[in-house]
Amino acid sequence: MTTTATTTSGTVRRGTGTTPILASEALPPGQHFIAGGFRPGITGEKQAVVNPANESTICEVAQGTAEDADAAVLAAVEAKEAWGRTLPKKRAETLLAIADRLEENADLLARLESLNTGKPLMVSEDDVASSIDSFRFMAGAARATTSLAAGEYAEDHLSVILREPLGVVGVVTPWNYPLLMAVWKIAPILAAGNTIVLKPSEQTPLTTLKFAELTADLLPPGVLNIVTGLGPVIGERLAAHPNVDMIALTGSVNSGRAVARTASETVKRVHLELGGKAPVVIFADADLQAAAESLRVAGYWNSGQECGAGCRVLVHESVAERFAELLVEQVGTLVVGEPTAGSDVEIGPMISKAHFERVLGHLERAKEAGAKAVLGGGALEGSGYFVAPTVLVDVPEGAACTLEEIFGPVVTIETFSAEDEAVSRANEVPYGLAASVWTLNAQLGHDMASRLDAGTVWVNSHLVLANEMPWSGFKSSGYGRDLSAYALDDYSRTKHVMHNKAR
The missing domain is CATH 3.40.605.10 (Aldehyde Dehydrogenase; Chain A, domain 1)
Known part of the structure; x- marks a missing residue:
């Protein structure tokens, strides 16, 4: 893949500090x-x-x-x-x-x-x-x-x-x-x-x-x-x-x-x-724009601290470069900030210093393995445990970042050439909570859903839940x-x- 977007550090929008998000008397007894x-x-x-x-x-x-x-x-x-x-x-x-x-x-x-x-x-x-x-x-x-x-x-x-x-x-x-x-x-x-x-x-x-x-x-x-x-x-x-x-x-x-x-x-x-490590399998005939718009939310909701997040993209090699461009375009518009900084803030911090350091460690190891951050790729300056929304490309097959749960605002992009390869690689992770398939071929969508080893499989969507439907996983x-x-x-x-x- 030859995408040339540059890594950006971004900024954290800060609240004014004059009005607390909640009065101290509203806290529950500890x-x-x-x-x-x-x-x-x-x-x-x-x-x-x-x-x-x-x-x-x-x-x-x-x-x-x-x-x-x-x-x-x-x-x-x-x-x-x-x-x-x-x-x-x-x-x-x-x-x-x-x-x-x-x-x-x-x-x-x-x-x-x-x-x-x-x-x-x-x-x-x-x-x-x-x-x-x-x-x-x-x-x-x-x-x-x-x-x-x-x-x-x-x-x-x-x-x-x-x-x-x-x-x-x-x-x-x-x-x-x-x-x-x-x-x-x-x-x-x-x-x-x-x-x-x-x-x-x-x-x-x-x-x-x-x-x-x-x-x-x-x-x-x-x-x-x-x-x-x-x-x-x-x-x-x-x-x-x-x-x-x-x-x-x-x-x-x-x-x-x-x-x-x-x-x-x-x-x-x-x-x-x-845990989960949800694969997102995108075929050549997929609506790439719709997939990128969906992953803007599904890959980064709750700052990626989501076990069903669409965090591991497997995209057909013929459309991989175009999809990466579209995803970077979408993710680059995410607003990172404190919850007091406005109702349009979409990305918050990691939950703790320990988890913040864990996510950054994953990013460093991914870069050492040859992955390239075309967006984000590190911490954001200032107080709080903020990690920039990140897109990794040129990710080698079998890299740790594609198999282990990062649990942060990070989406990796890999390529595949054949359907059977997509299935085997999607199923190679130890987790089996969720997955999605993107194709305009109805028969292919049905068949792929049956072959992916996950408790929930979306077709042309990701991370849409309903209380009427079960949420459960397979394997680990x-x-x-x-x-x-x-x-x-x-x-x-x-x-x-x-x-x-x-x-």
Whole structure:
């Protein structure tokens, strides 16, 4: 590829600093939420929560211990029978009330999310809107579950299928979508009649704690419990606890392995939504302009800190140069800045200094391998953990940047010459969460979708989600379904009751 666009460092648009994004009194209590109320941690230890846009400390929250987790599990155990026996209609009404409460506080939640994560407000507002819709969908799904029809399947015996709650579900959520990923777990778990002990990321606990504060009067005490702290402490205890019936995690592959390993000792169910490295396969007949416009969003949404991001382009060699030009043209218009710098800001910072340095390390190794940054390629000047939106071309086949999850605003472009080559290279990554195919040939689009090893495959689109449809991965991307009525199956158990009706 001979594209000659130059690397640009870009600038970060800064807020004026005169008007804070959120008043300090709107912050939630920095404590655990257990049995319907906030309480300090047993040890009194705390951890700072940092604003990644300017590196300032927002507040401190409790640094939980295994004993704090045990107290939350006890509360969930005590609440599980009554909540599990609540009629689906009543649970649905509660979920709808939660959705209404979130909608009433949508602006507050979006601003708090942006304060804690550095997300542009447009991203946080979308997260909150999707959270509200998740509760409303699950409210309906809870009242319309399906299973095998009751009937006589063995002579003189009537079979009935019951769907029951699992009991107590431990949940570990990530930092990239703190509120939304919590809701993707909370809504179906509650809808299915379970109680919850949730550990948010220690970096981004604020909207989860605010959620608990806002909805405390809507749920019986003990149904939802939040314990803040470190994964190797709180997450490990939830995975090991004999009274936790299931552990559900959204996070890294290493975290998933650790949770699954620990959970195996008590043979509890495990639900994992892990990493991704979504290939974008673009054929010669594709609408290149549409593909470039789509990846402007799908490759860089939430600053690329998105497990379904279209971050690895495989484009037919005959149109690769033209596509690269179009993508650079699109990505070059992205507005990078602090969330207080305007409603049109589209790209925020990396979540932390450690992750910022990790992304920059990926970029350095990519350049050493021969990849060329035709846009971006490094950090942006000033405070905060900002990385320039980056497009890498001349990427060698098999380079680490094409196989490993960078989780930043970076899209790599490789070329292919034959269809079978595109399939094999798209499937060579260890992940299998999402992929997309771009072609105007309907038969080719259908066939390619069936051959790509991913839980979600888009054709002529990327990163469009619907609460009615499942989100789940294959291979190292984990197992278990978020969203859709399938999630209710994951958080329920089926019981077969057979009646002898012979006379």
